[in-house]
Amino acid sequence: MGELSGIKADLAQVVRLALAEQTEDVRMFAARLVRKYRGSEPDLAEQVDLFLRTKPRSAGAPLRKAAAPALPQQPLPVDDESRLSLLKVFKDPPHREAPLLSAALDESLGQLIQERKQSARLAAQGLTPTRSAIFVGPPGVGKTLTARWLASQLEVPLYVLDLTAVMSSLLGKSGSNLRAALDFAKRSPCVLLLDEIDAIAKRRSDDADVGELKRLVTVILQEVDEWPATGVLVAATNHPELIDPALWRRFDLVVEFKMPDISAVKDATSRFLGPDYALFGRWIDVLSFLFHGQSFSDIEREIHRLRRAVALGTASDADLIEDFIRTRILSLDRQGRIDVAVLLAQQTRLSQHSISDITGVSRDTIRKYTADNRIVTPRIKRKREA
Template identity: 80%
Template sequence: MAELIGLKEDLAQVIRLALSEQTEDVRLFAARLVRKYRNSEPDLAQQVDLFLRAKPHRRAGAPLRKAAAPSLPEQVLPVDDESRLSLLKVFRDSPDLEAPLLSAELGESIGQLIHERKQTARLAALGLTPTRSAIFVGQPGVGKTLTARWLAAQLGAPLYVLDLTAVMSSLLGRSGSNLRAALDFAKRSPCVLLLDEIDAIAKRRSDDSDVGELKRLVTVILQEVDEWPATGLLLAATNHPKLIDPALWRRFDLVAEFKVPEPASVKEAIKRFLGPDFALFGRWIEILTYAFHGQSFSDIKREIQRFRRAVALGTTPDADLIEEFIKARALSLDRQGRIDMAVLLAKQTRLSQHSISDITGVSRDTIRKYTTDGSTVGQKKRRREA
């Protein structure tokens, strides 16, 4: 019964594609049907396969669409057979997209990657291929997805994101075909493909809980990374590098490590996220930079957006917002951290020692002691930055 429903849906899809004259997509969809029905409906699969062979593939370089319909989507995005939900998320950002804030080292490797991708012909003349694959490693909210978007925009290519957690949550039996469909789709035209949360699938193959299907999926990915065409860029992202199979790990041309921002980037991020409200909050910049130490960019953004909303609606004055925020942050600091924060507040704001003591939990005596000896904070701060 389920087979019959599948067939009906597939038939409807073929008709839809045929009526919109998407010949190439009909071909690609038919090729998928051959694979899908090879075992359950061998006669049908064979017949469709014959049709496909009788109609040769579109010439390389021929336009995907008739000139009269340039606004149509270039290809039909692959969907999960059962839920009909799209497997890939698409981003087409303009090259003006603001660049992510990256550490000097990371900025350099990403810059080099873009440079190579823009000089593929020159590299090819020398028998070289540009970087074809990279894996982005880092905790949540440090810019892995953002950098993938920016990279694609710089290369003038769409970014397709395949969320592997979502693929894995579909029935295991379908994960393989979904993964294949998404990879096949991405290989057909120049693009950047991001395999997000690759750890969801690329668990160590020695993991006891692994079933055969999982192992096959890892094998699929290993092959794909090896054979990825130089026309596209294959990216992967993970928050859990330890879960990644070492065999997969070494197949990526580039490993890019995204760290939590250093103080200079924290300051830059605060300014960026404040936008026009920097005029109002600028006086708190040093203390905010200190308080956000160790937080990810997205945590910083969320908090700053909260400040901006409260000020815009007039619910809380900026000084109260900052005070509350610092008080909460102080709880997570060690004693020296709180002392440093108290000294900064004493130097950078007009808060009384009484309020500072209240916010940071540092006694007024200690604040007095440290503020008369001005060098201490700088030393500690430099130690933290090092």
């Protein structure tokens, strides 16, 4: 391979594009061939030109059975049976707020964005920018959100492939549905997110039709390799252990999302409080302490619940926080309870009596720990990360 030249090389390229069902690319390549061979092989050029004219774009692409025609206003691909749209579209402005990301994540995504923005510089060195990435991590830590933000930064739409829709379509058809969606996404600059790809892997283990599911994995495998440099293919999963090792290796970049550490929890708490920070700000350290160990989306849900109660005037912020602490304190060990009690003593105007009542820590103990005005933050970190 790699030794072909002239007409042979061009023929091989046509076959490659045709097999990949990249109909638009076949057309463009054929048009180039017409120009290239007009002088040296006029008969060939004329014949190819004729094919191009007799099969105009709008007549539907013969190579592509399931996909939409390649018009500027191409309709989104849908499953033939259910008519469910297989792709969800998000178009966000670039000033969209960035997700809370660890320094390591920020760096690797930052590089990805720079590569895409300066792809011409890379091309000058014979390099292509990162074309594919896999986001791994527990639920609710921002994988889907980050894919959306990434697209907004690159100023391209985000297409999310609904794998449940693909999988729920008649099993024998999910391959062509998947292909239709992937082909659609390949035709214009975009970020394509294959969200929760473990859906395929899971079905694989408990479904009779293993052959079909294997084929789906194969379809994806091919795409990761052949993804055009105009787009980014992102896959996300909560279950890396279910991912086929063969699939894993093909991604240019592996991005690992982790549960937030205490400082990220604090940032998240402030962010999710929004304008109610003025009200709840004095509880920020206690809240962060109690939220540590939870995902961003759990923290967000809990804070929104508090904010809704305040908005409706159901309870005062102090009562809400007190209730919240009471429920959370049950799952802490003794040291954790003491830490909360000390925080409350140092940072709020609650009496030692109330603190003792809320946390179950005796007033003696609270006094002992607060007497020398110890700073509690370093201990919090150590304890909770153990």
